[in-house]
Amino acid sequence: MKKKMWNFWTRARPLLSAFWGWLGLYLDDLLLISAGVCFTAAAGRSFGCSAALAVAGACCLGYGVVVARSRRGGGG
Numbered sequence: 659m660k661k662k663m664w665n666f667w668t669r670a671r672p673l674l675s676a677f678w679g680w681l682g683l684y685l686d687d688l689l690l691i692s693a694g695v696c697f698t699a700a701a702g703r704s705f706g707c708s709a710a711l712a713v714a715g716a717c718c719l720g721y722g723v724v725v726a727r728s729r730r731g732g733g734g
Contacts, residue, residue, distance in 0.1 A: 690721060 694717030702710030 690724065694718070694721065 694714070697717060698710050698714045701713040
């Protein structure tokens with residue numbers, strides 16, 4: 659029984675490390691999107707609809723740049 663358990667963790671370790679990497683990437687994206695939503699809502703409440711649309715566009719542009727850099731490997 660002990661040998662089978664060791665074999666399971668040996669096989670599962672690469673999958674778990676890939677899972678944690680994927681989860682971290684997902685949470686980073688979620689944090690970036692929620693920050694954009696907060697900035698857009700704050701601009702809408704403070705300065706009106708046109709400011710909210712401008713902030714939303716800037717957030718989408720910034721998110722696009724971040725995604726493009728991550729697909730290239732983050733190089734400068």
